Amino acid sequence: MDKGWGLTLESDTATSNFFSSKTSSTKGSFLRLNQQRDMFQFPISLAGSRDDSQRTSGSSSSPSDDTRIPVDEVDFFSDKKSRTFDDDRVKKEHGEPARASDLDVNTGLLLLTGRSDQSTVDDGVSSDMEDRRAKDELAQLQVELKRMNAENQKLKDMLSYVGNNYTALQMHLVTLMQQQQNRETETIQEQHQIQEVKSEEKKHGEEVMPFKILDPGPSGGAEAAEMLSIHSSSEERTRSGTPQNNVEKRIGRESPESESWGPNSKVPKLTSGKPIDQSVEATMRKARVSVRARSQAPMITDGCQWRKYGQKMAKGNPCPRAYYRCTMAAGCPVRKQVQRCADDRTILITTYEGNHNHPLPAPAMAMASTTAAAASMLLSGSMPSADGIMNQNLLARAILPCSSSMATISASAPFPTVTLDLTHSPNPLQFRSPPPPPLQPQQFQVPFYSQPQNLPQIFGQPLYNQSKISGLQLSHVPHPQFQQPQQPSLADTVTAAITNDPGFTAALAAAIKSIIGGSHPNSSSNTSNNNTSSNTK
DNA sequence: CGCATTTGACCCGCGC
Protein backbone atom coordinates (compact mmCIF):
# COMPACT_ATOMS: atom_id res chain seq x y z
CA MET A 1 0.00 0.00 0.00
CA ASP A 2 2.87 2.22 0.53
CA LYS A 3 4.24 1.33 -2.76
CA GLY A 4 2.45 3.99 -4.55
CA TRP A 5 3.77 6.77 -2.42
CA GLY A 6 7.25 6.63 -3.66
CA LEU A 7 6.01 6.35 -7.15
CA THR A 8 3.93 9.35 -6.71
CA LEU A 9 6.70 11.41 -5.35
CA GLU A 10 9.00 10.33 -8.02
CA SER A 11 6.66 10.97 -10.82
CA ASP A 12 8.15 14.08 -12.17
CA THR A 13 5.66 14.21 -14.90
CA ALA A 14 2.75 14.44 -12.63
CA THR A 15 4.22 17.00 -10.35
CA SER A 16 5.72 19.01 -13.06
CA ASN A 17 2.52 19.05 -14.96
CA PHE A 18 0.67 19.99 -11.91
CA PHE A 19 2.89 22.86 -11.18
CA SER A 20 3.53 23.92 -14.63
CA SER A 21 -0.11 24.39 -15.16
CA LYS A 22 -0.51 26.27 -11.99
CA THR A 23 1.66 29.23 -12.37
CA SER A 24 3.97 30.39 -14.97
CA SER A 25 6.56 31.26 -12.44
CA THR A 26 6.77 27.80 -11.09
CA LYS A 27 6.78 26.51 -14.53
CA GLY A 28 9.74 28.55 -15.31
CA SER A 29 11.50 27.31 -12.28
CA PHE A 30 10.92 23.79 -13.29
CA LEU A 31 12.13 24.37 -16.70
CA ARG A 32 15.20 25.83 -15.28
CA LEU A 33 15.50 22.93 -13.01
CA ASN A 34 15.40 20.59 -15.88
CA GLN A 35 17.91 22.63 -17.67
CA GLN A 36 20.12 22.45 -14.73
CA ARG A 37 19.80 18.79 -14.68
CA ASP A 38 20.76 18.61 -18.23
CA MET A 39 23.66 20.84 -17.64
CA PHE A 40 24.71 18.63 -14.88
CA GLN A 41 24.26 15.32 -16.27
CA PHE A 42 25.89 16.07 -19.47
CA PRO A 43 29.29 17.01 -18.18
CA ILE A 44 29.10 14.56 -15.40
CA SER A 45 28.35 11.73 -17.65
CA LEU A 46 31.21 12.85 -19.76
CA ALA A 47 33.38 12.87 -16.76
CA GLY A 48 32.28 9.42 -15.87
CA SER A 49 33.11 8.10 -19.23
CA ARG A 50 36.08 10.25 -19.51
CA ASP A 51 37.87 8.73 -16.66
CA ASP A 52 37.93 5.56 -18.54
CA SER A 53 38.99 7.22 -21.68
CA GLN A 54 41.32 9.41 -19.86
CA ARG A 55 44.10 6.98 -19.88
CA THR A 56 43.63 6.29 -23.47
CA SER A 57 43.35 9.93 -24.22
CA GLY A 58 46.37 10.58 -22.15
CA SER A 59 48.30 8.20 -24.24
CA SER A 60 46.85 9.10 -27.58
CA SER A 61 45.60 12.56 -27.00
CA SER A 62 45.45 14.95 -29.85
CA PRO A 63 45.27 18.32 -28.15
CA SER A 64 45.13 20.12 -31.38
CA ASP A 65 41.39 19.56 -31.71
CA ASP A 66 39.07 21.95 -30.03
CA THR A 67 36.85 19.13 -29.08
CA ARG A 68 39.56 17.69 -27.04
CA ILE A 69 39.82 20.67 -24.85
CA PRO A 70 36.57 20.13 -23.08
CA VAL A 71 37.56 16.59 -22.61
CA ASP A 72 40.53 17.72 -20.71
CA GLU A 73 38.38 20.09 -18.79
CA VAL A 74 36.01 17.45 -17.79
CA ASP A 75 38.83 15.31 -16.85
CA PHE A 76 40.25 17.95 -14.71
CA PHE A 77 36.97 18.71 -13.10
CA SER A 78 36.41 15.20 -12.19
CA ASP A 79 39.72 15.14 -10.46
CA LYS A 80 39.04 18.37 -8.77
CA LYS A 81 35.64 17.43 -7.57
CA SER A 82 36.60 14.18 -6.13
CA ARG A 83 39.62 15.69 -4.60
CA THR A 84 38.31 18.86 -3.13
CA PHE A 85 34.69 18.25 -2.38
CA ASP A 86 34.59 14.56 -1.91
CA ASP A 87 30.94 14.52 -2.66
CA ASP A 88 29.39 11.15 -2.59
CA ARG A 89 26.73 12.12 -4.99
CA VAL A 90 29.24 13.34 -7.42
CA LYS A 91 31.07 10.13 -7.15
CA LYS A 92 27.93 8.24 -7.68
CA GLU A 93 27.06 10.12 -10.74
CA HIS A 94 30.52 9.72 -11.98
CA GLY A 95 30.00 6.10 -11.50
CA GLU A 96 33.41 5.76 -10.05
CA PRO A 97 34.61 4.32 -6.85
CA ALA A 98 36.66 6.47 -4.57
CA ARG A 99 39.72 4.57 -5.44
CA ALA A 100 39.43 5.56 -9.02
CA SER A 101 39.26 9.17 -8.02
CA ASP A 102 42.39 8.77 -6.05
CA LEU A 103 44.01 7.44 -9.04
CA ASP A 104 42.72 10.34 -10.92
CA VAL A 105 44.30 12.66 -8.49
CA ASN A 106 47.59 11.16 -9.08
CA THR A 107 47.14 11.07 -12.73
CA GLY A 108 46.04 14.61 -12.63
CA LEU A 109 49.25 15.60 -11.11
CA LEU A 110 51.10 13.65 -13.62
CA LEU A 111 49.05 15.12 -16.31
CA LEU A 112 50.23 18.47 -15.27
CA THR A 113 53.67 17.65 -16.25
CA GLY A 114 52.58 15.60 -19.11
CA ARG A 115 50.19 18.22 -20.24
CA SER A 116 52.78 20.83 -19.91
CA ASP A 117 54.86 18.71 -22.11
CA GLN A 118 52.17 18.45 -24.60
CA SER A 119 50.65 21.84 -24.39
CA THR A 120 53.77 23.75 -23.90
CA VAL A 121 53.50 24.28 -27.52
CA ASP A 122 51.43 27.34 -26.88
CA ASP A 123 52.51 28.77 -23.77
CA GLY A 124 53.25 28.36 -20.46
CA VAL A 125 52.26 27.76 -17.05
CA SER A 126 50.44 31.02 -16.50
CA SER A 127 47.68 30.38 -18.96
CA ASP A 128 47.45 26.86 -17.78
CA MET A 129 47.09 28.02 -14.22
CA GLU A 130 44.42 30.43 -15.19
CA ASP A 131 42.55 27.75 -16.94
CA ARG A 132 42.84 25.67 -13.92
CA ARG A 133 41.47 28.30 -11.68
CA ALA A 134 38.63 28.87 -14.01
CA LYS A 135 37.99 25.20 -14.14
CA ASP A 136 38.22 25.08 -10.43
CA GLU A 137 35.55 27.62 -10.13
CA LEU A 138 33.49 25.84 -12.66
CA ALA A 139 33.80 22.68 -10.71
CA GLN A 140 32.69 24.38 -7.59
CA LEU A 141 29.82 25.91 -9.39
CA GLN A 142 28.80 22.60 -10.72
CA VAL A 143 28.87 21.05 -7.34
CA GLU A 144 26.81 23.85 -6.01
CA LEU A 145 24.46 23.44 -8.85
CA LYS A 146 24.12 19.86 -8.00
CA ARG A 147 23.30 20.71 -4.46
CA MET A 148 20.83 23.25 -5.56
CA ASN A 149 19.32 20.71 -7.80
CA ALA A 150 18.82 18.37 -4.92
CA GLU A 151 17.36 21.15 -2.88
CA ASN A 152 15.08 22.03 -5.69
CA GLN A 153 13.85 18.54 -5.75
CA LYS A 154 13.10 18.65 -2.08
CA LEU A 155 11.45 21.97 -2.42
CA LYS A 156 9.42 20.73 -5.27
CA ASP A 157 8.11 17.87 -3.24
CA MET A 158 7.38 20.14 -0.36
CA LEU A 159 5.70 22.57 -2.62
CA SER A 160 3.44 19.97 -4.05
CA TYR A 161 2.54 18.87 -0.60
CA VAL A 162 1.91 22.35 0.64
CA GLY A 163 0.05 23.31 -2.44
CA ASN A 164 -2.24 20.42 -2.09
CA ASN A 165 -2.94 21.24 1.49
CA TYR A 166 -3.47 24.82 0.64
CA THR A 167 -6.04 24.03 -1.95
CA ALA A 168 -7.98 21.84 0.37
CA LEU A 169 -7.87 24.42 3.10
CA GLN A 170 -8.86 27.12 0.75
CA MET A 171 -11.84 25.21 -0.37
CA HIS A 172 -12.82 24.56 3.16
CA LEU A 173 -12.43 28.16 4.13
CA VAL A 174 -14.42 29.46 1.25
CA THR A 175 -17.16 27.05 2.00
CA LEU A 176 -17.31 28.02 5.61
CA MET A 177 -17.27 31.69 4.82
CA GLN A 178 -20.04 31.37 2.37
CA GLN A 179 -22.07 29.41 4.76
CA GLN A 180 -21.58 31.89 7.48
CA GLN A 181 -22.60 34.75 5.28
CA ASN A 182 -25.60 32.93 4.14
CA ARG A 183 -26.50 32.10 7.64
CA GLU A 184 -26.26 35.63 8.80
CA THR A 185 -28.49 36.90 6.10
CA GLU A 186 -30.93 34.10 6.01
CA THR A 187 -31.46 33.06 9.54
CA ILE A 188 -35.13 33.63 9.51
CA GLN A 189 -35.68 31.97 6.24
CA GLU A 190 -33.65 29.15 7.54
CA GLN A 191 -36.08 28.54 10.30
CA HIS A 192 -38.97 28.42 7.95
CA GLN A 193 -37.04 26.21 5.72
CA ILE A 194 -36.26 23.81 8.47
CA GLN A 195 -39.84 23.52 9.36
CA GLU A 196 -40.78 22.98 5.79
CA VAL A 197 -38.22 20.33 5.39
CA LYS A 198 -39.29 18.64 8.52
CA SER A 199 -42.84 18.55 7.37
CA GLU A 200 -41.68 17.18 4.11
CA GLU A 201 -39.63 14.56 5.78
CA LYS A 202 -42.60 13.23 7.51
CA LYS A 203 -44.45 13.27 4.29
CA HIS A 204 -41.92 11.59 2.15
CA GLY A 205 -39.86 9.58 4.52
CA GLU A 206 -36.52 8.51 3.23
CA GLU A 207 -36.50 10.85 0.32
CA VAL A 208 -35.61 13.62 2.64
CA MET A 209 -32.16 15.06 2.53
CA PRO A 210 -30.76 15.86 5.90
CA PHE A 211 -28.15 18.43 5.19
CA LYS A 212 -30.62 20.96 4.05
CA ILE A 213 -31.57 21.24 7.60
CA LEU A 214 -28.07 21.36 8.73
CA ASP A 215 -26.93 23.74 6.15
CA PRO A 216 -29.77 25.56 4.64
CA GLY A 217 -29.22 27.80 1.76
CA PRO A 218 -30.04 31.44 1.79
CA SER A 219 -32.25 31.30 -1.18
CA GLY A 220 -34.91 29.61 0.79
CA GLY A 221 -36.46 26.29 0.22
CA ALA A 222 -35.54 26.05 -3.38
CA GLU A 223 -32.26 24.37 -2.79
CA ALA A 224 -33.75 22.26 -0.13
CA ALA A 225 -36.23 21.05 -2.59
CA GLU A 226 -33.53 20.27 -5.02
CA MET A 227 -31.56 18.45 -2.48
CA LEU A 228 -34.51 16.51 -1.40
CA SER A 229 -35.06 15.25 -4.83
CA ILE A 230 -31.58 14.04 -5.26
CA HIS A 231 -31.15 10.46 -5.99
CA SER A 232 -30.67 8.13 -3.14
CA SER A 233 -28.36 5.24 -2.94
CA SER A 234 -30.77 2.61 -1.95
CA GLU A 235 -28.46 -0.15 -1.00
CA GLU A 236 -26.44 2.03 1.21
CA ARG A 237 -29.02 3.81 3.16
CA THR A 238 -32.36 2.26 3.48
CA ARG A 239 -33.44 3.45 6.78
CA SER A 240 -35.73 6.33 7.06
CA GLY A 241 -36.39 8.65 9.88
CA THR A 242 -35.52 12.16 10.63
CA PRO A 243 -32.05 12.86 9.51
CA GLN A 244 -31.75 15.58 11.97
CA ASN A 245 -32.00 13.18 14.76
CA ASN A 246 -29.62 10.87 13.15
CA VAL A 247 -27.07 13.54 12.86
CA GLU A 248 -27.42 14.42 16.44
CA LYS A 249 -27.12 10.86 17.39
CA ARG A 250 -24.00 10.28 15.48
CA ILE A 251 -22.39 13.40 16.62
CA GLY A 252 -23.16 12.70 20.18
CA ARG A 253 -21.67 9.30 19.94
CA GLU A 254 -18.63 9.84 17.92
CA SER A 255 -17.38 13.19 18.91
CA PRO A 256 -16.14 12.16 22.32
CA GLU A 257 -13.71 9.86 20.67
CA SER A 258 -12.41 12.27 18.18
CA GLU A 259 -9.97 14.65 19.68
CA SER A 260 -9.73 16.78 16.67
CA TRP A 261 -13.38 17.39 16.59
CA GLY A 262 -13.25 19.19 19.81
CA PRO A 263 -14.52 18.74 23.26
CA ASN A 264 -17.91 20.16 22.52
CA SER A 265 -19.07 16.83 21.43
CA LYS A 266 -22.59 17.64 22.24
CA VAL A 267 -23.61 19.42 19.17
CA PRO A 268 -26.81 21.15 19.96
CA LYS A 269 -29.89 20.36 18.07
CA LEU A 270 -29.79 22.11 14.84
CA THR A 271 -32.29 24.71 15.54
CA SER A 272 -31.94 28.20 14.35
CA GLY A 273 -30.64 29.54 17.59
CA LYS A 274 -27.57 27.37 17.61
CA PRO A 275 -24.16 28.65 16.76
CA ILE A 276 -23.53 28.47 13.11
CA ASP A 277 -20.11 27.04 13.34
CA GLN A 278 -21.19 24.12 15.36
CA SER A 279 -23.83 22.97 13.02
CA VAL A 280 -21.63 23.52 10.06
CA GLU A 281 -18.82 21.74 11.70
CA ALA A 282 -21.07 18.93 12.61
CA THR A 283 -22.18 18.67 9.08
CA MET A 284 -18.64 18.72 7.92
CA ARG A 285 -17.83 15.95 10.27
CA LYS A 286 -20.65 13.84 9.14
CA ALA A 287 -20.32 14.56 5.52
CA ARG A 288 -19.43 11.34 3.84
CA VAL A 289 -17.89 10.29 0.65
CA SER A 290 -18.98 6.95 -0.58
CA VAL A 291 -17.01 5.22 -3.25
CA ARG A 292 -18.63 2.48 -5.19
CA ALA A 293 -16.24 0.36 -7.07
CA ARG A 294 -15.96 -3.10 -8.36
CA SER A 295 -13.36 -4.98 -6.47
CA GLN A 296 -12.71 -8.50 -5.42
CA ALA A 297 -10.52 -7.28 -2.63
CA PRO A 298 -12.08 -6.96 0.78
CA MET A 299 -11.00 -3.37 0.98
CA ILE A 300 -9.55 -0.80 -1.30
CA THR A 301 -6.17 0.62 -0.53
CA ASP A 302 -6.14 4.35 -0.18
CA GLY A 303 -2.80 5.06 1.37
CA CYS A 304 -4.03 5.15 4.92
CA GLN A 305 -3.68 2.61 7.64
CA TRP A 306 -6.94 1.23 8.88
CA ARG A 307 -7.89 -0.94 11.71
CA LYS A 308 -11.04 -2.89 11.76
CA TYR A 309 -12.99 -2.31 14.89
CA GLY A 310 -16.31 -3.80 14.14
CA GLN A 311 -18.49 -5.67 11.79
CA LYS A 312 -22.20 -5.71 11.53
CA MET A 313 -24.80 -7.37 9.51
CA ALA A 314 -26.71 -4.59 7.92
CA LYS A 315 -30.35 -5.02 7.46
CA GLY A 316 -31.33 -5.93 3.97
CA ASN A 317 -27.84 -6.89 2.99
CA PRO A 318 -26.48 -10.36 3.42
CA CYS A 319 -22.99 -9.00 3.29
CA PRO A 320 -21.63 -7.70 6.55
CA ARG A 321 -20.55 -4.14 6.92
CA ALA A 322 -17.06 -3.63 8.24
CA TYR A 323 -16.00 -0.62 10.24
CA TYR A 324 -12.50 0.69 9.98
CA ARG A 325 -10.71 3.40 11.85
CA CYS A 326 -7.67 5.32 10.77
CA THR A 327 -4.67 4.21 12.79
CA MET A 328 -2.07 6.47 11.32
CA ALA A 329 -2.39 8.70 14.35
CA ALA A 330 -3.89 8.26 17.73
CA GLY A 331 -7.26 9.86 17.94
CA CYS A 332 -7.73 10.30 14.26
CA PRO A 333 -11.47 10.59 13.79
CA VAL A 334 -11.54 9.31 10.26
CA ARG A 335 -13.51 6.16 9.79
CA LYS A 336 -14.74 4.24 6.93
CA GLN A 337 -17.31 1.61 6.29
CA VAL A 338 -16.82 -1.10 3.79
CA GLN A 339 -19.70 -3.10 2.52
CA ARG A 340 -20.53 -5.02 -0.54
CA CYS A 341 -23.54 -4.16 -2.52
CA ALA A 342 -26.43 -6.47 -1.90
CA ASP A 343 -27.43 -6.42 -5.52
CA ASP A 344 -24.01 -6.91 -6.93
CA ARG A 345 -21.47 -8.53 -4.71
CA THR A 346 -18.67 -7.37 -6.89
CA ILE A 347 -19.38 -3.79 -5.98
CA LEU A 348 -17.56 -2.59 -2.96
CA ILE A 349 -18.96 0.42 -1.20
CA THR A 350 -16.47 2.33 0.85
CA THR A 351 -17.75 5.24 2.85
CA TYR A 352 -15.30 7.72 4.28
CA GLU A 353 -16.19 9.92 7.16
CA GLY A 354 -14.29 12.65 8.94
CA ASN A 355 -11.06 14.46 8.39
CA HIS A 356 -7.63 13.37 9.37
CA ASN A 357 -6.04 15.25 12.21
CA HIS A 358 -2.53 14.31 11.28
CA PRO A 359 -0.20 14.73 8.37
CA LEU A 360 -0.57 12.22 5.67
CA PRO A 361 1.65 10.96 2.96
CA ALA A 362 0.85 12.23 -0.45
CA PRO A 363 -1.38 9.40 -1.61
CA ALA A 364 -3.31 9.18 1.58
CA MET A 365 -3.55 12.90 1.78
CA ALA A 366 -4.85 13.05 -1.72
CA MET A 367 -7.59 10.68 -0.88
CA ALA A 368 -8.33 12.44 2.35
CA SER A 369 -8.42 15.75 0.62
CA THR A 370 -10.68 14.30 -1.95
CA THR A 371 -13.13 13.24 0.65
CA ALA A 372 -12.77 16.57 2.36
CA ALA A 373 -13.41 18.32 -0.89
CA ALA A 374 -16.43 16.19 -1.45
CA ALA A 375 -17.63 17.06 2.00
CA SER A 376 -17.14 20.68 1.18
CA MET A 377 -19.05 20.09 -1.94
CA LEU A 378 -21.92 18.78 0.04
CA LEU A 379 -21.95 21.81 2.21
CA SER A 380 -21.55 24.22 -0.58
CA GLY A 381 -24.07 22.25 -2.52
CA SER A 382 -26.67 23.25 -0.05
CA MET A 383 -25.86 26.83 -0.64
CA PRO A 384 -28.19 29.23 -2.25
CA SER A 385 -26.62 29.14 -5.59
CA ALA A 386 -26.09 25.51 -5.58
CA ASP A 387 -28.39 23.07 -7.03
CA GLY A 388 -28.26 19.54 -5.85
CA ILE A 389 -29.48 17.91 -8.96
CA MET A 390 -27.62 20.22 -11.12
CA ASN A 391 -24.56 19.71 -9.10
CA GLN A 392 -24.41 16.12 -9.78
CA ASN A 393 -24.94 16.54 -13.43
CA LEU A 394 -22.83 19.59 -13.79
CA LEU A 395 -20.12 18.09 -11.81
CA ALA A 396 -20.07 15.05 -13.93
CA ARG A 397 -20.33 16.95 -17.14
CA ALA A 398 -17.88 19.56 -16.26
CA ILE A 399 -15.28 17.15 -15.18
CA LEU A 400 -15.91 14.66 -17.83
CA PRO A 401 -18.16 15.92 -20.54
CA CYS A 402 -18.44 12.53 -22.07
CA SER A 403 -20.28 11.03 -19.19
CA SER A 404 -22.86 12.04 -16.74
CA SER A 405 -24.06 11.51 -13.26
CA MET A 406 -21.26 9.48 -11.89
CA ALA A 407 -20.94 11.58 -8.82
CA THR A 408 -24.16 11.65 -6.96
CA ILE A 409 -25.41 12.97 -3.71
CA SER A 410 -27.24 10.59 -1.56
CA ALA A 411 -30.48 11.93 -0.30
CA SER A 412 -31.55 9.02 1.78
CA ALA A 413 -28.42 8.90 3.82
CA PRO A 414 -28.70 10.29 7.30
CA PHE A 415 -25.74 12.45 6.46
CA PRO A 416 -24.76 14.25 3.35
CA THR A 417 -23.02 11.76 1.23
CA VAL A 418 -21.30 12.05 -2.05
CA THR A 419 -21.37 8.79 -3.87
CA LEU A 420 -18.61 8.28 -6.33
CA ASP A 421 -19.83 5.55 -8.51
CA LEU A 422 -17.05 3.74 -10.26
CA THR A 423 -19.16 0.94 -11.43
CA HIS A 424 -20.67 2.55 -14.45
CA SER A 425 -19.13 2.81 -17.81
CA PRO A 426 -20.59 5.80 -19.51
CA ASN A 427 -17.73 6.03 -21.88
CA PRO A 428 -15.62 3.03 -22.55
CA LEU A 429 -13.15 5.14 -24.38
CA GLN A 430 -12.25 6.88 -21.23
CA PHE A 431 -10.43 3.94 -19.93
CA ARG A 432 -8.90 2.55 -22.95
CA SER A 433 -5.59 2.82 -21.27
CA PRO A 434 -3.71 -0.41 -21.10
CA PRO A 435 -3.90 -2.39 -17.93
CA PRO A 436 -1.32 -1.56 -15.36
CA PRO A 437 1.83 -3.59 -15.45
CA PRO A 438 1.79 -6.52 -13.11
CA LEU A 439 4.86 -5.26 -11.37
CA GLN A 440 3.03 -2.25 -10.12
CA PRO A 441 -0.50 -3.26 -9.43
CA GLN A 442 -1.07 -0.18 -7.35
CA GLN A 443 0.40 2.10 -9.85
CA PHE A 444 -2.26 3.88 -11.69
CA GLN A 445 -1.81 4.13 -15.36
CA VAL A 446 -2.00 7.74 -16.19
CA PRO A 447 -2.66 8.41 -19.80
CA PHE A 448 -1.29 11.87 -19.52
CA TYR A 449 -0.61 12.49 -23.10
CA SER A 450 -3.42 10.70 -24.73
CA GLN A 451 -6.24 12.76 -23.46
CA PRO A 452 -8.68 14.82 -25.37
CA GLN A 453 -8.08 18.49 -25.41
CA ASN A 454 -11.53 19.55 -24.54
CA LEU A 455 -11.26 18.68 -20.94
CA PRO A 456 -11.98 21.52 -18.65
CA GLN A 457 -9.40 23.41 -16.77
CA ILE A 458 -9.73 24.11 -13.15
CA PHE A 459 -7.59 26.65 -11.43
CA GLY A 460 -5.55 26.65 -14.51
CA GLN A 461 -4.96 23.02 -14.14
CA PRO A 462 -6.16 21.09 -17.08
CA LEU A 463 -7.87 17.89 -16.36
CA TYR A 464 -6.05 16.10 -18.97
CA ASN A 465 -5.84 13.03 -16.89
CA GLN A 466 -9.00 11.13 -17.15
CA SER A 467 -7.89 8.81 -14.55
CA LYS A 468 -7.85 11.66 -12.21
CA ILE A 469 -11.30 12.43 -13.26
CA SER A 470 -12.29 8.93 -12.64
CA GLY A 471 -11.59 9.51 -9.01
CA LEU A 472 -14.49 11.80 -8.87
CA GLN A 473 -16.42 11.12 -11.88
CA LEU A 474 -15.83 7.96 -11.14
CA SER A 475 -16.77 5.96 -13.91
CA HIS A 476 -14.88 3.05 -14.89
CA VAL A 477 -14.71 0.36 -17.33
CA PRO A 478 -17.01 -2.32 -16.50
CA HIS A 479 -15.75 -4.36 -19.23
CA PRO A 480 -15.16 -7.98 -19.31
CA GLN A 481 -11.62 -6.95 -19.18
CA PHE A 482 -12.19 -5.73 -15.76
CA GLN A 483 -13.76 -8.90 -14.70
CA GLN A 484 -10.68 -10.82 -15.39
CA PRO A 485 -9.15 -11.95 -12.17
CA GLN A 486 -5.65 -11.02 -13.09
CA GLN A 487 -6.68 -7.48 -13.65
CA PRO A 488 -6.06 -5.17 -10.78
CA SER A 489 -9.21 -4.33 -9.02
CA LEU A 490 -11.04 -1.29 -10.11
CA ALA A 491 -11.09 0.00 -6.62
CA ASP A 492 -7.37 -0.20 -6.38
CA THR A 493 -6.97 1.38 -9.71
CA VAL A 494 -9.25 4.23 -8.97
CA THR A 495 -7.85 4.66 -5.57
CA ALA A 496 -4.44 4.80 -7.05
CA ALA A 497 -5.69 7.42 -9.38
CA ILE A 498 -6.66 9.51 -6.45
CA THR A 499 -3.82 8.74 -4.23
CA ASN A 500 -1.02 8.83 -6.70
CA ASP A 501 -1.77 12.22 -7.96
CA PRO A 502 -2.04 14.97 -5.40
CA GLY A 503 -3.08 17.32 -8.10
CA PHE A 504 -6.22 15.40 -8.54
CA THR A 505 -7.51 16.48 -5.23
CA ALA A 506 -6.93 20.08 -5.99
CA ALA A 507 -8.58 19.68 -9.30
CA LEU A 508 -11.48 17.92 -7.75
CA ALA A 509 -11.93 20.52 -5.10
CA ALA A 510 -11.71 23.25 -7.63
CA ALA A 511 -14.13 21.50 -9.89
CA ILE A 512 -16.61 21.00 -7.17
CA LYS A 513 -16.25 24.51 -6.04
CA SER A 514 -16.51 25.98 -9.42
CA ILE A 515 -19.55 23.99 -10.21
CA ILE A 516 -21.41 24.23 -7.02
CA GLY A 517 -20.17 27.36 -5.46
CA GLY A 518 -19.98 29.08 -8.75
CA SER A 519 -23.68 29.65 -8.77
CA HIS A 520 -24.35 28.91 -12.32
CA PRO A 521 -26.83 31.16 -13.89
CA ASN A 522 -28.90 28.16 -14.72
CA SER A 523 -29.27 27.33 -11.13
CA SER A 524 -31.76 30.06 -10.62
CA SER A 525 -34.18 28.66 -13.07
CA ASN A 526 -33.63 25.18 -11.86
CA THR A 527 -34.02 26.38 -8.41
CA SER A 528 -37.40 27.67 -9.12
CA ASN A 529 -38.37 24.51 -10.83
CA ASN A 530 -37.04 22.39 -8.11
CA ASN A 531 -38.65 24.53 -5.60
CA THR A 532 -42.00 23.64 -6.94
CA SER A 533 -41.04 20.07 -7.31
CA SER A 534 -39.86 19.98 -3.78
CA ASN A 535 -43.17 21.07 -2.57
CA THR A 536 -44.89 18.47 -4.58
CA LYS A 537 -42.38 15.88 -3.70
C1' DC B 1 4.71 -11.25 22.85
C1' DG B 2 2.62 -7.70 20.39
C1' DC B 3 -0.61 -6.48 17.12
C1' DA B 4 -4.62 -7.04 14.29
C1' DT B 5 -8.93 -9.24 13.71
C1' DT B 6 -13.13 -11.36 15.27
C1' DT B 7 -17.37 -11.28 17.50
C1' DG B 8 -20.72 -10.89 20.98
C1' DA B 9 -22.31 -7.43 24.09
C1' DC B 10 -23.51 -2.95 24.80
C1' DC B 11 -25.09 1.86 23.91
C1' DC B 12 -27.99 5.02 21.76
C1' DG B 13 -31.73 6.93 19.19
C1' DC B 14 -35.87 6.24 16.72
C1' DG B 15 -40.38 4.34 15.64
C1' DC B 16 -44.37 2.12 17.08
Next chain:
DNA sequence: GCGCGGGTCAAATGCG
Protein backbone atom coordinates in the same frame (compact mmCIF):
# COMPACT_ATOMS: atom_id res chain seq x y z
C1' DG C 1 -41.84 1.25 27.22
C1' DC C 2 -40.15 -1.92 24.08
C1' DG C 3 -38.08 -3.56 19.99
C1' DC C 4 -35.14 -2.62 16.15
C1' DG C 5 -31.13 -1.17 13.88
C1' DG C 6 -26.79 1.24 13.48
C1' DG C 7 -22.59 1.92 15.55
C1' DT C 8 -18.98 1.04 18.99
C1' DC C 9 -16.49 -1.37 22.60
C1' DA C 10 -13.67 -4.78 24.37
C1' DA C 11 -12.51 -9.48 25.50
C1' DA C 12 -11.21 -13.45 22.96
C1' DT C 13 -8.74 -15.28 19.32
C1' DG C 14 -5.42 -15.71 15.63
C1' DC C 15 -1.14 -14.74 13.51
C1' DG C 16 3.62 -13.51 12.62
